[in-house]
Amino acid sequence: MSLESILENAERHQKSVVYYRREPDDFGSQFATRNVDITYRDLPPAGPDPFVVVRDGERFRGAVSADTLREFLRPPIRQPDDLGELSPAYRAVFELLDTTVFASLHRRQLLATSRELEDRAWRVGRGTFHVGFQSVAAFDAQRSLYRQLAEVTDIDIHIHVIPEADTESLRGLPLTVHVEADADTGRYWFLVFDGDGDDRQKCALVAEQRGPDEFYGTWTYDPSLVDSAFEAVS
Missing domain, CATH: 3.30.870.10 (Endonuclease Chain A)
Known part of the structure; x- marks a missing residue:
């Protein structure tokens, strides 16, 4: 496998997130440089705090608060030594970043x-x-x-x-x-x-x-x- 094919392989694994929000904001700008598809859903005024659902194709991977995801995206992005120790939702955040173009x-x-x-x-x-x-x-x-x-x-x-x-x-x-x-x-x-x-x-x-x-x-x-x-x- 060449370095070029490494990138081609990553391109084929597009991740997606569904962002549940109360009002439009700059959330999508955090993914401007990544091969991530973002879908927006509105929350009612009395609903829960904004949150994000992570999907890999049709597969549900987890859900985290929007604030948690923002914290993870602040550089430097560091992966824990053992992802198995994290909850499924937090692990989904790291997997969203991993192998994403x-x-x-x-x-x-x-x-x-x-x-x-x-x-x-x-x-x-x-x-x-x-x-x-x-x-x-x-x-x-x-x-x-x-x-x-x-x-x-x-x-x-x-x-x-x-x-x-x-x-x-x-x-x-x-x-x-x-x-x-x-x-x-x-x-x-x-x-x-x-x-x-x-x-x-x-x-x-x-x-x-x-x-x-x-x-x-x-x-x-x-x-x-x-x-x-x-x-x-x-």
């Missing part, structure tokens, strides 16, 4: 998401981590972080960049550097962590650059999709 995200927003995946790798301290930086300049901005990650943990880190004149500066680092002319390396920003074989710790981000500072992609904690991403970059 986003669009038109900027580099600073992707950096915030990358920090969460890197933090997970730090906590596990073992396993294999593939990171696509597109360019040496992009890696240089994170060089100290990845050097420390490689020196302090037992993670096998693989850095992917496209050929450039200054790739000699990558020699001697305590990690594996892949200098590739492959189109995927130049087009995609990706982080794939195998969780040291623990399905609960696996995570991946795959984003295709479609403009000078615009990306389209997905992040996921789904073990099978992470495994497919790992196969695509290994």
